[in-house]
Amino acid sequence: MSQAFLEAVRPLLGPTALKTAPDALEAFAVDWRKRYVGKPLAVLLPETTEQVAAIVRLANEHRVALVPQGGNTGLSGGATPDASGSQVVLSLSRLTRIRHQDSDNKTLTVEAGVTLQQVQEAADAMGLLFPLSLGSEGSATIGGNLATNAGGTGVLRYGNARDLCLGVEVVTATGEIWNGLRGLRKDNTGYDLRDLFVGSEGTLGLITAAVVKLFPKPAAVMTALARVGGPADALRLLQLAQAQCDAALTGFEFMSSVSTGLVVEYFPDVARHGAQMIGGQDGKPGYPTVLLEISHPESQEAATTMLDRLMEKALEEGVVQDASVAQSVAQAKALWHLRETITLSAAEDGPHIKHDIALPISSLVTFIAAMDQEMQSAYPGIRLINFGHFGDGNLHYNVAPPPALAAGKTKTERHQIFKDFLQTHEDTIRKMVHDRVVAMNGSISAEHGLGQLRRDEAKRYKSAVEQNLMKTIKTALDPNGILNPGKVL
Amino acid sequence: MSQAFLEAVRPLLGPTALKTAPDALEAFAVDWRKRYVGKPLAVLLPETTEQVAAIVRLANEHRVALVPQGGNTGLSGGATPDASGSQVVLSLSRLTRIRHQDSDNKTLTVEAGVTLQQVQEAADAMGLLFPLSLGSEGSATIGGNLATNAGGTGVLRYGNARDLCLGVEVVTATGEIWNGLRGLRKDNTGYDLRDLFVGSEGTLGLITAAVVKLFPKPAAVMTALARVGGPADALRLLQLAQAQCDAALTGFEFMSSVSTGLVVEYFPDVARHGAQMIGGQDGKPGYPTVLLEISHPESQEAATTMLDRLMEKALEEGVVQDASVAQSVAQAKALWHLRETITLSAAEDGPHIKHDIALPISSLVTFIAAMDQEMQSAYPGIRLINFGHFGDGNLHYNVAPPPALAAGKTKTERHQIFKDFLQTHEDTIRKMVHDRVVAMNGSISAEHGLGQLRRDEAKRYKSAVEQNLMKTIKTALDPNGILNPGKVL
Numbered sequence: 012m013s014q015a016f017l018e019a020v021r022p023l024l025g026p027t028a029l030k031t032a033p034d035a036l037e038a039f040a041v042d043w044r045k046r047y048v049g050k051p052l053a054v055l056l057p058e059t060t061e062q063v064a065a066i067v068r069l070a071n072e073h074r075v076a077l078v079p080q081g082g083n084t085g086l087s088g089g090a091t092p093d094a095s096g097s098q099v100v101l102s103l104s105r106l107t108r109i110r111h112q113d114s115d116n117k118t119l120t121v122e123a124g125v126t127l128q129q130v131q132e133a134a135d136a137m138g139l140l141f142p143l144s145l146g147s148e149g150s151a152t153i154g155g156n157l158a159t160n161a162g163g164t165g166v167l168r169y170g171n172a173r174d175l176c177l178g179v180e181v182v183t184a185t186g187e188i189w190n191g192l193r194g195l196r197k198d199n200t201g202y203d204l205r206d207l208f209v210g211s212e213g214t215l216g217l218i219t220a221a222v223v224k225l226f227p228k229p230a231a232v233m234t235a236l237a238r239v240g241g242p243a244d245a246l247r248l249l250q251l252a253q254a255q256c257d258a259a260l261t262g263f264e265f266m267s268s269v270s271t272g273l274v275v276e277y278f279p280d281v282a283r284h285g286a287q288m289i290g291g292q293d294g295k296p297g298y299p300t301v302l303l304e305i306s307h308p309e310s311q312e313a314a315t316t317m318l319d320r321l322m323e324k325a326l327e328e329g330v331v332q333d334a335s336v337a338q339s340v341a342q343a344k345a346l347w348h349l350r351e352t353i354t355l356s357a358a359e360d361g362p363h364i365k366h367d368i369a370l371p372i373s374s375l376v377t378f379i380a381a382m383d384q385e386m387q388s389a390y391p392g393i394r395l396i397n398f399g400h401f402g403d404g405n406l407h408y409n410v411a412p413p414p415a416l417a418a419g420k421t422k423t424e425r426h427q428i429f430k431d432f433l434q435t436h437e438d439t440i441r442k443m444v445h446d447r448v449v450a451m452n453g454s455i456s457a458e459h460g461l462g463q464l465r466r467d468e469a470k471r472y473k474s475a476v477e478q479n480l481m482k483t484i485k486t487a488l489d490p491n492g493i494l495n496p497g498k499v500l
Numbered sequence: 501m502s503q504a505f506l507e508a509v510r511p512l513l514g515p516t517a518l519k520t521a522p523d524a525l526e527a528f529a530v531d532w533r534k535r536y537v538g539k540p541l542a543v544l545l546p547e548t549t550e551q552v553a554a555i556v557r558l559a560n561e562h563r564v565a566l567v568p569q570g571g572n573t574g575l576s577g578g579a580t581p582d583a584s585g586s587q588v589v590l591s592l593s594r595l596t597r598i599r600h601q602d603s604d605n606k607t608l609t610v611e612a613g614v615t616l617q618q619v620q621e622a623a624d625a626m627g628l629l630f631p632l633s634l635g636s637e638g639s640a641t642i643g644g645n646l647a648t649n650a651g652g653t654g655v656l657r658y659g660n661a662r663d664l665c666l667g668v669e670v671v672t673a674t675g676e677i678w679n680g681l682r683g684l685r686k687d688n689t690g691y692d693l694r695d696l697f698v699g700s701e702g703t704l705g706l707i708t709a710a711v712v713k714l715f716p717k718p719a720a721v722m723t724a725l726a727r728v729g730g731p732a733d734a735l736r737l738l739q740l741a742q743a744q745c746d747a748a749l750t751g752f753e754f755m756s757s758v759s760t761g762l763v764v765e766y767f768p769d770v771a772r773h774g775a776q777m778i779g780g781q782d783g784k785p786g787y788p789t790v791l792l793e794i795s796h797p798e799s800q801e802a803a804t805t806m807l808d809r810l811m812e813k814a815l816e817e818g819v820v821q822d823a824s825v826a827q828s829v830a831q832a833k834a835l836w837h838l839r840e841t842i843t844l845s846a847a848e849d850g851p852h853i854k855h856d857i858a859l860p861i862s863s864l865v866t867f868i869a870a871m872d873q874e875m876q877s878a879y880p881g882i883r884l885i886n887f888g889h890f891g892d893g894n895l896h897y898n899v900a901p902p903p904a905l906a907a908g909k910t911k912t913e914r915h916q917i918f919k920d921f922l923q924t925h926e927d928t929i930r931k932m933v934h935d936r937v938v939a940m941n942g943s944i945s946a947e948h949g950l951g952q953l954r955r956d957e958a959k960r961y962k963s964a965v966e967q968n969l970m971k972t973i974k975t976a977l978d979p980n981g982i983l984n985p986g987k988v989l
Binding site: 113114115116117118159160162166168171173174183187188189190191192193194195196197198199200201202203204206207209210211215226227229246250253254255256257258259308309313317320369370371372373374400403404405452453454455456457458459460461465469472473474476477479480481483484486487488499500 | 602603604605606607648649651655657660662663672676677678679680681682683684685686687688689690691692693695696698699700704715716718735739742743744745746747748797798802806809858859860861862863889892893894941942943944945946947948949950954958961962963965966968969970972973975976977988989
């Protein structure tokens with residue numbers, strides 16, 4: 012049955028577009044964080060939308076499950092096949108054309124396999140900005156970004172991937188091509204199919220191309236690091252910054268003292284750039300810190316004035332204890348690098364539990380206080396590597412074992428000790444965090460999607476009504492269950 | 501069968517909540533523009549979500565069609581029952597509670613029957629801004645705004661109703677309650693059900709409450725009127741304004757010379773405020789004009805500087821021929837009033853054809869030039885009352901008969917002559933406009949929805965694939981076809 016499918020597909024594709032040799036499949040079989048190891052029957056690499064549609068039609072005919080994949084940088088295993096040996100990876104990475112550039116409409120029409128960085132570069136060449144930005148942008152594809160509704164650091168001002176998309180071309184689950192590549196800001200002629208496909212993680216249809224929204228480049232971008240007393244100050248600072256800067260506030264990232272402390276410990280050179288704000292040197296405790304970014308359409312001078320005024324007011328009102336403004340692009344980059352090094356520092360420290368949660372912004376302070384306390388009572392000395400997109404209500408509330416468990420041990424020993432600790436406690440800790448998040452009307456996956464990682468948890472937390480609505484839509488659009496089975500639902 | 505439904509519903513509702521007397525039904529039976537006159541069996545006015553759900557369950561049981569209605573201000577007949585005498589109007593206007601105000605999260609949770617103006621006022625009382633704004637905001641309800649994904653004048657900066665909604669409570673077509681009232685900026689835990697219900701015009705589910713997004717109030721709002729050579733200049737001005745002001749550009753409305761000329765003719769007192777920019781006095785031709793609005797988060801001074809710089813540059817580059825900046829709130833209001841009086845002036849002039857189209861912004865100039873020419877060749881002397889949200893690519897490209905047809909006639913005679921003209925030519929003209937719009941990848945309903953007015957046209961213009969996707973979703977979610985049959989699809 013599966014072999015018959017491959018034989019039927021083969022003549023449709025170029026000679027290198029159907030892979031079945033075990034070593035050729037490897038890169039497609041494992042997710043980026045190596046949590047999921049699948050066993051695909053084959054990997055298909057079509058180059059056109061028509062080929063994708065033909066593959067999907069044949070998959071329906073032969074009842075073969077397709078697992079769409081882009082840059083394979085997802086964090087929830089959404090693009091990894093299962094271990095049955097019967098699923099076929101459908102890589103969209105060879106759909107790489109930039110179909111249309113439209114400066115006056117501020118749009119780009121790109122195929123799914125164009126990397127995020129290539130989209131950014133194409134926009135830049137037009138004198139415009141594509142503001143979606145992620146750690147993995149060099150490999151992540153725009154198709155994958157849209158399929159997972161990617162977030163990143165620009166959401167506060169520009170929205171997530173869904174907000175940055177004006178239209179899509181989709182191969183439906185039955186193998187038809189829907190041309191929804193409209194570059195319109197307004198279109199009220201029916202159901203919002205676009206937003207339904209975006210974020211559906213390849214379970215309802217395959218996004219083969221998209222029209223993305225571009226923006227004017229700001230005249231000046233300013234970055235600052237502010238030392239705050241804790242999350243309550245961070246919240247007051249956010250309110251002040253939004254009131255004074257509105258859309259010019261393009262970044263607002265919180266870093267707990269444990270987060271900054273880890274950077275100081277493992278990457279002192281990186282931490283040096285924010286030393287005065289983040290503290291943590293010479294064994295002293297680190298400080299909670301906020302990274303702010305202002306993007307101003309007018310001039311460097313206007314941006315400086317705006318940021319200075321904000322910081323003056325924040326200091327005056329005691330919202331901020333100290334602040335430092337980057338004086339050059341290099342300094343600004345160094346501050347962002349500090350923020351981005353938290354993940355790497357935590358990895359150096361050892362195994363830990365990652366969460367990607369969102370809450371109403373008004374609940375962040377209460378959540379953090381109650382959650383930190385609950386964790387410390389349950390596991391004295393446990394560390395909360397809490398950082399992230401505070402301005403979006405999105406925290407990476409990660410949890411690392413108590414360091415005392417590994418005092419005086421080597422790195423290798425420590426990693427093993429932490430691993431053992433998590434083996435015992437990970438499920439309980441995750442449940443503690445997610446239970447509280449859901450009780451406070453939050454989300455257990457703010458930007459990483461459900462994939463396979465959060466699928467069963469989502470079932471536990473979502474109402475029956477919502478689950479049924481999702482299942483009804485899935486069954487209606489993909490009656491044979493061909494597209495990415497086992498993900499999301 | 502229908503009577504049995506009413507008998508079953510009666511005990512669920514308060515004594516004034518089920519209306520069947522002909523004179524009590526009248527206000528619910530006719531749309532705002534009086535184009536559609538329906539004949540409802542009854543009108544139901546529930547006060548709670550639970551009542552709505554119970555009604556829908558009974559409607560399924562008795563196979564009675566429900567026509568949801570809010571403030572009944574729609575422009576496409578989407579909330580008007582048919583003439584069969586068997587459909588029941590389900591008014592959501594008594595769901596009027598403001599359930600939750602959250603300043604730190606910048607959200608309001610409101611029930612469907614709260615008017616748009618009440619939402620604006622509640623936001624204002626919190627020191628925040630709800631930017632959705634429409635002519636009918638005093639009667640239009642937020643439920644109706646969301647059901648139709650309303651647009652208005654704030655879309656350029658803040659987006660349409662869909663963009664302003666973080667979560668919804670929906671009574672499904674089978675009478676279950678989905679609580680999707682999340683106040684989250686980020687949530688990637690499944691399909692975007694919210695955006696599917698928003699804009700579905702009550703055909704997939706009934707929005708009974710919503711969480712809407714609020715924004716900081718700008719420190720200063722400045723309005724200007726700029727005389728331009730035509731649409732090409734308007735486009736250049738838009739690009740300049742976005743590059744220099746980015747998100748601070750909150751309004752960009754185009755008015756063709758015919759549009760401003762009509763205001764001069766019928767409402768000279770209103771036109772006086774923009775006299776120098778719009779021309780058209782003493783029988784001279786009017787000028788194409790752009791109304792610009794800048795909202796600045798910092799100060800009056802900063803707003804003035806920004807607008808002055810923009811206008812200087814625009815004059816310098818010859819994009820604008822003259823410009824006048826409102827010197828007071830009253831003057832700014834007068835300029836907006838001028839813009840909003842176009843519709844009334846056109847109505848005074850007589851019957852005409854309304855269009856609500858959207859195009860890629862890069863296609864506006866070509867569209868207008870080609871369309872104007874095609875119209876003038878087909879109907880010499882015909883008038884193009886072309887105005888609207890140019891910055892969103894959304895034009896109200898309205899068409900009025902040649903005035904020469906009624907030269908020297910009284911107003912009553914003129915209206916009759918124009919009516920006769922339209923009787924003969926309306927369908928042809930509409931088809932000319934919409935054919936070109938669709939050929940240029942545009943939308944035939946940018947912000948007014950399909951309702952019954954554009955339903956059949958949408959069928960002609962939409963691909964079979966898209967229509968099938970919509971029908972599949974409709975059938976899956978509303979298997980008995982209870983919700984608003986005959987609308988959208």
